[in-house]
Amino acid sequence: MTGTFEETRANETMQEPGALLDCELSRRALLKSGALLGGSALLMSQLDAVFGLVRAAQAAPSAYPLALPENVIYSVCLQCHTACPIKVKILEGVAVKIDGNPYSAQNMIPHFEPSVPLARAARIDAKLCPKGQAGIQTLYDPYRIVKVLKRNGPRGSNQWKVIPFSQAVDEIVQGGTLFSALGEMHQVPGLKELYKLTDPALGKAMKTDAAATAKGKLSVADFKAKYPQHLGVLIDPDHPDLGPVNNQLVLQFGRIEHGRVELAKRWLAGSFGSVNFIEHTTICEQSHHIAYQQMTHQYKDGKWADGKTHMKPDAMNAEFILYFGTGFVEANFGPTPMIEKVTDGLASGRLKVAVVDPRLSKSAAKAWKWLPIQPGTDAALALAMTRWIIENGRYDAAYLKLANQAAAKAAGEPTWSNATHLVRMESDGPGKLLRATDLGIGGDEFVIIKDGKPVAVGKAPITGELEFSGELGGVRVKTAFTLLKEEARSRSLAEWSAICGIPAADIEAVARELTAHGKKAAVEFYRGPVQHTNGYYNAQAIITLNVLIGNADHKGGITTGGGHWHEVGDKLHGPFEMGKLHPGALTAFGHNITREKSRYEESTLFAGYPARRPWYPFSSNVYQEVIPSAEDSYPYGIKALWIHMGTPALATPSGDTALKVLADPSKIPLVFATDIVLGDTTMYADYVFPDTAIWERWGTPHAPPDVPAKASQFRQPTVTPLTEVVEVYGERQHCSMEAVMLAIGERLGLSGCGRSAFGPAGDFKRPEDFFLKFAANLAWGDKPGDAVPDASDAELKLFLQARRHLRPSVFDPSRWEAAAGKANWRKVVYLLNRGGRWEPWTDQFVTPQGQVVHKYGGVFNLYVENVARQKHSLSGRRFSGQGIYEPVRDAAGRAVEDAGFPLTLITYKEILGGQSRTLPNNYWLSSILPENYLLLNSRTAKEFGIRDEERVRLVSATNPAGEWKLPNRQNLAMVGKVKTVEGMRPGVVAVSWHFGHWGYGASDARIDGDTIPGERRRGTGLCPNAAMRVDPVLKNVCLTDPIGASSSFFDTRVRLEKV
């Protein structure tokens, strides 16, 4: 029993003023344990505000409070990663309705100028998707945890006891036999044992020398001789490039976005000294980002660097958009910014769309053409289109001949490509780009053919021949364009058609349409083509279609969007240049646990091929590799795993393999989590700290490239957090990810936390000390004269009125003013009053020359040398620099074929759901869609004798039992209902990805001896991920794209068994 008498009484009192509910209900609503909401936290914190407002409402019964600016706070959603600006409407201290922010370019077209009065903006709601609106139900989820929980049974048993925050932090930091009460006598190493390297100067020096050791420029013996006193700080002195023991703390983030990213990286790397900051990107769409990045890498000083990871069609102006494995309605980067631009074009006749997807999605429902492709063959379709486009001369030859930036500039083109650059043909295929030095005609410049002769590509404008194949100075060479043409022509249209399952006539029709609108056509893709073992190559083949029509930065082509102001203050160098405000910061170093951004060949672990596990030199955030690598202790074991806002077990293909590891304290001795509920994975933690929910906290998410305006939305608390108030550095604040970081900092004396943590800019003792500095930076802008106006006295008053319901534990105007800086305060208020800042709307954001205002302005690498020169870390074979077609492969590079499993499994998202949140626990949404189905074409169903609505079990080669293996719990059958439709490719089964929870309130929890019964409706439906194929070589992780590192969601062959 942790609920106090006062809290209980407060709860009862609350029912009186408005006869909120009948007595029977109110009694049932009271929960004995205080670990979940239990009523007390919310009601205690908001009592005063509530009574005041109830009285006010009774005095003026017809007033509509939600139309008034004093009841509105603008913030930013995160129900999906689109992070739309929102207008949160507050009644009696409770957030009751969420709409879109009309000041935001993401929610209204055209959006309001900042000068529009707040009273008018309060009256005019902008659009928001249903997930965003249902944020109310994530915020007020009755299963939210508000106090710190320590496991009171084996990991995953969902038995807990409430312990004080300070005790939990002490235990995590000190370690010891923390679970002796459960008969577990193992020693848990505390974080203090991992915080080994504490000297910034030593770290900096070691980093340089460890990198030299990895590259073979310094011997391990010499390294050891240089640091004889300090070898103990390393994980393994024989492999200094693994870095310090500090790296054995790993932070794995399911969802973290700007603001918290900068804060958490500063803490993990700069304060604690670990490199292991790993986000979820590879279970999302990483190979898409990597392909864009590699194709837009710039070559500078002998290195490929920079580039853009994400481009989107200018849907407001396009005349044709071809979507591969995504659309404008569901998933992708958000229905809210995307849908209207497309439907407006469809209704006016300006735009036509085509959708490549095995499933007739809602986007495909609006399409001129639906192309139900065989999953994983996107490169075949793209190459077939490329073949037709090249053979029919429908590419932009003038654009492709531009060989450098100067030529592009002279031609009025914002971008150019390396189509004319020569590639060296090696015995194992195309290799490096030819350099002028190879022919003795210059230095490191690339080489083109001009008037039949090789010419170095210098700074002067130059165009080259698109096609060339021959020998120069004893080297066989071809242009990048010739290589593309040969690849496209390596199979006939009929052969490509047979692979991808799209009739040749449709391929031609779509290729013709793409090339019939000049540059006002675009090819868009996201998750569908890339969450495959061949994901990177699919992506490159698709992006190539855009390059062939030279549409980048053109009106109606592909664009990088409007960008954002820089919250870290690095452009204006103030008022808070955050990178310089961390005195005593450590320099983290060493290979990541996932071996991301590291080359196997440039490590002391290199011992020929195959490597024990893959290395991912091109990718970061290889989410699925964290726990399996820890199990294999490759490249090293980890001691502590912090899981934040994520559920790697549920959300990763064959993620149940991770549960086996998580359930075993001998594999990872300490697992703790920050979460808002007891999640499907976080229920396997030793400690769970309650986190603040999206609407209670801070952040600076960036707008997706679909938004043409420069945009900086700002997340801020809209209601008092429900989590318990804890004390850190003497400051009373709500338990949150930030509070846990600061409390660990307080115990260990970490730099960058506490008193004078920002040097001259003051203390870091509470979240707002950090985030309001970001707000100040955004308010001042990126250059002199770029600042927002000061808030007027009236606006300042409104600012306070709108926050009258916030408790001092979250809002104190004088404290906020001090954190933001007195001189910045009125500008910060102006920014907060609008929830951010947006560039004013101008003429669809296109120039009179027909180009977008915010340009990429760089090169497109039709041939990607950076990838071509890298070897596969297991097979030892070089990757291709082209977007080739490949079948499904395992970690060793061998083809995977599962005979006896006749169907291909794919997943998708309904508009109502994200991956692991929103559905089914947002009841407004789950009452529309209470469960999911296995979608099958009616012919396929007939072929296997399966009826509509029949229940079947999903079975694969690596999950013949068709169940989630849940250690220390009952296994969960992967059984669901079939829905037969016409809108599915025969032979493919699709399962939407939101359901099938065992945690998250779906099953009973025991807290302090009380049982919190799980809810049936939260456990409905089916999560298919456990059926996804385990890699036959690695055996504890899913299949993975070796280049882009995307985890494979859509390559598994399955069978449906009747139950």
Add this chain to the structure above:
Amino acid sequence: MLNEIVRMHDDLDRALAKPERQRSWVMVIDTRRCVQCFACVAACTAENVSPPGKPYRKVVEAEDGDYPDTDRFFMPSNCMQCDNPPCMKAANAHAKGAIQKRTDGIVVFNYEKLAGSGDAREAAKDACPYAAAIVEDQGGYHTEGTPRLEAYETRTFQEYDRTLRRTDTKGALRKCTFCQHRLANGMLPACVTTCEGRAMYFGDRNDPNSLVSELLRAHKGWRMYEEKGTRPRVYYVGYETRGTISVSTPAACAGCH
């Protein structure tokens, strides 16, 4: 692209400057732009605190045609605010004044009278040809039976110029009010402002300069079950030109009707 939300707000301000009887509210739905995103359903549910699982507004879908020549078709609907409302005649025969018609076109449900007469409720539901338009508030909350009954469900909300709680509507029939409480405060209906495809339009048909009047001049709009003489105030546009959109074949409607 024009900001049609702002345009409709301006239309609304003009209409509100006139006496109620000179306003004629209509809703126009461009089905070509509807993608069944359900933003309108969520907004409606939150705005009106409608009973769990019984939103005032629905967006149904139908599949049409055999693979691969398949369409999916989406159809939003709510109370049509009929000028000849069958529900009114039927209910009032059992409980006088249970359903009334405002001069601006909105059909008003009297919750007390409807809660008090089972016959009136049955008659109203039976009479409405738009079956899904009327919902019965049988009490209950989404979060009932969970660890906590949430305040967003027990909060006050406004309908027909009244401040209510769910306890006040229990036992009554409920339906779309065109968000009359928002209109009275110079705000468009919640489904209109949140529509992600900009399929939803609202305004004063008596104002020839309003966007809805303009749309109904430009399109051959149609009304659902017009032949029944109900004279609904919700118009659908978008069928007459297939344009570049492959769906919107009225034949698909046969799947539901």
